[in-house]
Amino acid sequence: MIMRTALRVRVLKTHTPSLFWRPHSTSTPLIEEGCGGLVLKSLSTDVYENLAVEDWIHDNVELQNRNVLFIWRNSPAVVIGRHQNPWQECNLRLLREKGIGLARRRSGGGTVYHDLGNVNLTFFTSRKGYDRARNLGIVTRALKALRPGLDVHATERYDILLNGRFKISGTAARLGRASAYHHCTLLCGTDTTVLAAVLKGACQGIKSNATPSVPSPVLNLTDIDPSLDCGAVTEAVAAEYAAHHGLEPRVAPVDPRDESSLPGIGGLTRALQAWEWVYGKTPRFSVGTSSEVCYKKSNAAVTLNMEVKDGAIVSCAIGTHRDWVPPAVCDQLASQLVGSRFCPSETAVLTAALLRTCPGDGELRDKWGVLCENVAAVM
Numbered sequence: 001m002i003m004r005t006a007l008r009v010r011v012l013k014t015h016t017p018s019l020f021w022r023p024h025s026t027s028t029p030l031i032e033e034g035c036g037g038l039v040l041k042s043l044s045t046d047v048y049e050n051l052a053v054e055d056w057i058h059d060n061v062e063l064q065n066r067n068v069l070f071i072w073r074n075s076p077a078v079v080i081g082r083h084q085n086p087w088q089e090c091n092l093r094l095l096r097e098k099g100i101g102l103a104r105r106r107s108g109g110g111t112v113y114h115d116l117g118n119v120n121l122t123f124f125t126s127r128k129g130y131d132r133a134r135n136l137g138i139v140t141r142a143l144k145a146l147r148p149g150l151d152v153h154a155t156e157r158y159d160i161l162l163n164g165r166f167k168i169s170g171t172a173a174r175l176g177r178a179s180a181y182h183h184c185t186l187l188c189g190t191d192t193t194v195l196a197a198v199l200k201g202a203c204q205g206i207k208s209n210a211t212p213s214v215p216s217p218v219l220n221l222t223d224i225d226p227s228l229d230c231g232a233v234t235e236a237v238a239a240e241y242a243a244h245h246g247l248e249p250r251v252a253p254v255d256p257r258d259e260s261s262l263p264g265i266g267g268l269t270r271a272l273q274a275w276e277w278v279y280g281k282t283p284r285f286s287v288g289t290s291s292e293v294c295y296k297k298s299n300a301a302v303t304l305n306m307e308v309k310d311g312a313i314v315s316c317a318i319g320t321h322r323d324w325v326p327p328a329v330c331d332q333l334a335s336q337l338v339g340s341r342f343c344p345s346e347t348a349v350l351t352a353a354l355l356r357t358c359p360g361d362g363e364l365r366d367k368w369g370v371l372c373e374n375v376a377a378v379m
């Protein structure tokens with residue numbers, strides 16, 4: 001019987017450019033060593049670059065007779081599901097303040113937070129070989145190999161729970177015509193204070209059909225046992241995966257910036273970074289807010305109603321008391337916003353230009369400025 005704990009993975013020191021079979025290549029299929037399967041680990045901690053590797057493998061690697069595990073970690077980032085609304089799911093203002101990235105992945109499901117204390121595992125298979133329960137079995141066995149008796153189990157919705165209650169892993173998947181992948185997170189030592197703060201949607205009054213996340217109490221593996229850090233967990237999962245699939249226990253590094261090994265990867269990365277993908281793919285939604293604005297000692301209620309499609313404002317109505325700002329001024333601002341992105345920087349540029357052309361006295365201009373800030377704050 002194989003002693004799983006004794007299994008060690010060997011991390012190859014050099015990049016292995018000949019790992020993949022390229023459908024359009026004139027050369028013969030390249031991998032001998034990758035036949036049957038392989039374990040890859042990213043050299044990058046950039047969320048867009050790593051998601052691009054997923055796309056690249058999905059699009060370019062022959063997966064009919066091969067299983068691939070891709071292991072990756074990211075610098076702080078929030079990752080939303082394909083059909084989600086970032087304004088609903090996270091505190092975008094806090095992300096901007098903290099310089100935390102926002103990425104939209106190609107798989108469905110909810111929103112998660114990543115940092116270097118979180119390990120991501122992507123299991124590539126043929127469409128037929130797609131099996132989330134088997135993959136999560138590999139993960140839970142690897143964890144138990146490191147710490148026998150650890151109370152971890154996969155749930156019906158393919159989360160992994162620690163001590164029956166705390167989520168340590170969330171799952172999502174992308175099913176293609178012939179190939180598929182299932183990816184999951186694993187919380188080893190993530191900053192859960194930041195996680196909780198950034199995953200609190202700050203934009204009130206949104207109505208949409210976007211997929212909502214399912215919040216759960218979370219815990220890190222290192223909270224239970226400090227030795228269960230990302231390094232130990234990664235090694236154990238790679239070893240268990242190799243043993244399960246009868247592969248050589250070694251891990252090949254992947255450099256997502258290496259165009260010669262991954263032709264076209266740069267374009268895939270740029271597509272994932274584009275505003276049109278991250279925000280523009282948000283399902284159509286409406287926002288209705290009502291708030292109080294204040295200028296010197298004069299207060300007024302402001303209502304804002306917008307429709308947003310493909311991330312752009314398609315209709316807008318702003319209302320406030322006619323003595324505070326005349327309706328015509330509100331209407332002018334609202335009509336200028338139509339057609340622009342639902343985004344504070346674009347709104348700021350637009351309203352600054354409008355303010356420069358605003359006739360009238362200083363007080364009206366100032367109030368108009370307050371109104372513009374109020375509108376941008378919703379985004």
Ligand SMILES: Nc1ncnc2c1ncn2[C@@H]1O[C@H](COP(=O)(O)OC(=O)CCCC[C@@H]2CCSS2)[C@@H](O)[C@H]1O
Pocket residue numbers: 079105109110111112113114118120121167168169170171172183184185186187195199212213214215216217218
């Ligand atoms: N990193 C991480 N791991 C586990 N659970 C998390 C994490 N971040 C947040 N959460 C908790 O899960 C819910 C959302 O759960 P929900 O079930 O809605 O969504 C998911 O689990 C999606 C998992 C996606 C996995 C991909 C793998 C590679 S790229 S991202 C959130 O509100 C938090 O309570």
